[in-house]
Amino acid sequence: MPYRAILIIVLQTLLVACGVQQGDQQTSSAAVVPAQSSVAAPVSSDNSLDTTAPVVVYSSRQEYLIKPLFDRFTAETGIQVQLQTGEDGPLIARLQAEGDATFADVLYTVDAGNLWAAADKGLLAPLHSEILEANIPAHLRDPEGRWFGLSVRARTIAYSTARVDPAQLSTYEALAEPQWQGRLCLRTSKKVYNMSLVATMIDRLGIAPTEAVVRGWVANLATNVFSSDTLIIEAIAAGQCDVGIVNTYYLGQMQQQDPALPVALFWANQAENGVHVNISGAGITTHASNPAGALRLLEWLSTAAPQYMFSDLNLEYPANPAIAPVALVQNWGEFKQDTINVETAGRLQVEAVMLMDRADYR
Numbered sequence: 001m002p003y004r005a006i007l008i009i010v011l012q013t014l015l016v017a018c019g020v021q022q023g024d025q026q027t028s029s030a031a032v033v034p035a036q037s038s039v040a041a042p043v044s045s046d047n048s049l050d051t052t053a054p055v056v057v058y059s060s061r062q063e064y065l066i067k068p069l070f071d072r073f074t075a076e077t078g079i080q081v082q083l084q085t086g087e088d089g090p091l092i093a094r095l096q097a098e099g100d101a102t103f104a105d106v107l108y109t110v111d112a113g114n115l116w117a118a119a120d121k122g123l124l125a126p127l128h129s130e131i132l133e134a135n136i137p138a139h140l141r142d143p144e145g146r147w148f149g150l151s152v153r154a155r156t157i158a159y160s161t162a163r164v165d166p167a168q169l170s171t172y173e174a175l176a177e178p179q180w181q182g183r184l185c186l187r188t189s190k191k192v193y194n195m196s197l198v199a200t201m202i203d204r205l206g207i208a209p210t211e212a213v214v215r216g217w218v219a220n221l222a223t224n225v226f227s228s229d230t231l232i233i234e235a236i237a238a239g240q241c242d243v244g245i246v247n248t249y250y251l252g253q254m255q256q257q258d259p260a261l262p263v264a265l266f267w268a269n270q271a272e273n274g275v276h277v278n279i280s281g282a283g284i285t286t287h288a289s290n291p292a293g294a295l296r297l298l299e300w301l302s303t304a305a306p307q308y309m310f311s312d313l314n315l316e317y318p319a320n321p322a323i324a325p326v327a328l329v330q331n332w333g334e335f336k337q338d339t340i341n342v343e344t345a346g347r348l349q350v351e352a353v354m355l356m357d358r359a360d361y362r
């Protein structure tokens, strides 16, 4: 008998001995993911859908960014969505602690690194959905189907339109060159966004070349690192630095307030791998009691109206390439995005954190 099977039997015996009953939570007929199986049956569209059963979503996204989507889903399908919000780490820990008694049908977070971590802990079930596979490009979803990107956030170079000629700009790596000494602003390395960027650089360039780039960035810093992308853009506008690396929606939010802001976006690495992108995305929990409703929700979120709403609500890009974003986002122009699978952000996150630490990137 394989070691894992023995372990499962031992755990089950212990749970029964402790008075914990499996299957306490009501399970609909559509629940096809065996709670303790090492090979979970994939959730598929064949599951019977009970539209009177709510879908419970654990989400790290701010409520005002996603509630309008769920309200529209309810209006169109009659299926209620119950939303519980929290920070990524605690939400994933809660899901893990709740085990098969969890209320959650869906985990919805930002950053592929978080989804990767949840999937790595066995908290997300593999899905088979022709709708999701058709609507969401392969690099924006888990190769094993446990999570799918729903919106895209592009992380690229922002520059001062007063002091920088965009012809001087090219790649993230080139921001390590001496011409940017004392002119670069960066967000703290503690933010997952920069961990993800560095993780994909490690995959593409290797450890030593990536470390050289990060050391060059640190040497070029104009100021201490910032706690937010918004502060970077404000620093560029105020003349504290000339270039930085930011998620585009932060500039969009500021452009909505001040269309004359003297900061613009430059699409990095267009002659190379393309702009670093990450996702907000979701998966169905391994112990979902309503996997059919959860799948219906995820599939719906990949379609035209909600995809447009992602760009309208938070100035992100639709993950579905057939859908155009709002005008303000379209005005930044088209760009080539890096098609490295976003799961790299999770897979190489520890490596990236250690590298940034060695390079004194705080």
Ligand SMILES: [Fe+2]
Pocket (backbone or CB within 6 Å): 247
């Ligand atoms: Fe953000």
